[in-house]
Amino acid sequence: MEVIVPFSTDRPKSRLSDALSPDERSAFARAMLDDVLDAVAAAGGEPRVLATDAVDVDRPVTVDDRPLTAAVNAALDARLGADGDERDADGPPEPVAVVMADLALATPDAVERLFAAGRDADVAVAPGRGGGTNAFVASHPEFRVDYHGASYLDHRDIAAEVGASFAAVDSHRLGTDVDEPDDLAEVLIHGEGRAAAWLREAGFALDASEGRVAVVRE
Numbered sequence: 460m461e462v463i464v465p466f467s468t469d470r471p472k473s474r475l476s477d478a479l480s481p482d483e484r485s486a487f488a489r490a491m492l493d494d495v496l497d498a499v500a501a502a503g504g505e506p507r508v509l510a511t512d513a514v515d516v517d518r519p520v521t522v523d524d525r526p527l528t529a530a531v532n533a534a535l536d537a538r539l540g541a542d543g544d545e546r547d548a549d550g551p552p553e554p555v556a557v558v559m560a561d562l563a564l565a566t567p568d569a570v571e572r573l574f575a576a577g578r579d580a581d582v583a584v585a586p587g588r589g590g591g592t593n594a595f596v597a598s599h600p601e602f603r604v605d606y607h608g609a610s611y612l613d614h615r616d617i618a619a620e621v622g623a624s625f626a627a628v629d630s631h632r633l634g635t636d637v638d639e640p641d642d643l644a645e646v647l648i649h650g651e652g653r654a655a656a657w658l659r660e661a662g663f664a665l666d667a668s669e670g671r672v673a674v675v676r677e
């Protein structure tokens with residue numbers, strides 16, 4: 460299955476600016492991207508980076524500088540839609556997945572569970588904490604995205620509007636997108652890849668001294 464991995468090269472992860480400098484945010488975002496690409500490939504997916512600008516990765520890349528929703532919908536048009544010219548118009552569309560590049564806890568098992576849900580439903584979504592859409596698989600020709608805000612709810616509604624069956628994918632690993640400084644604790648607790656290693660090398664450690672576990676930088 461082709462798996463589109465959106466990646467913003469332009470000032471990535473701005474909500475981490477209290478914890479990381481611009482260069483550090485770029486390096487950390489890149490470490491998370493590499494973790495996601497490896498997890499997708501190990502789960503049997505074929506990752507393709509959908510980037511706002513050129514990015515030096517050892518995977519196929521599409522550069523599209525439009526905003527996220529427009530770029531992803533253009534990719535879905537090509538793979539699912541009636542207007543698409545890349546797919547075989549004789550059969551139903553092959554499923555396509557979209558997995559965000561900031562899922563630092565993604566593992567092959569978690570991605571396989573997403574793929575499995577996409578075999579049982581026309582649209583299967585792994586929501587993020589806070590109501591976003593961290594990953595989905597779609598095989599319905601009319602499903603399109605509308606990101607930002609409570610996009611999980613919007614995508615559930617869009618699936619209903621086009622008559623697509625819908626499933627939620629209950630996954631802690633896919634549900635944890637790394638947006639804000641508190642999310643770094645999740646990476647240190649559960650991460651197994653480059654992003655967790657990058658944080659440790661940058662001096663981050665867990666601080667369990669009071670309340671919810673947080674991170675401190677040595």
Ligand SMILES: Nc1nc2c(ncn2[C@@H]2O[C@H](COP(=O)(O)OP(=O)(O)OP(=O)(O)O)[C@@H](O)[C@H]2O)c(=O)[nH]1
Nearest residue numbers: 465466467472473474509510511526527559560561
């Ligand atoms: N291709 C593409 N990917 C994007 C765009 N904006 C965000 N992304 C990617 O989409 C995923 C979710 O991004 P967000 O968490 O909403 O935004 P972000 O830019 O990573 O971080 P913030 O600046 O803190 O909002 C990440 O993998 C981003 O790299 C965009 O305009 N185009």
Ligand SMILES: C[C@H](OP(=O)(O)O)C(=O)O
Nearest residue numbers: 591592593606607608610
């Ligand atoms: C892309 C967006 O991500 P968030 O802004 O929730 O991190 C969404 O999931 O709709």
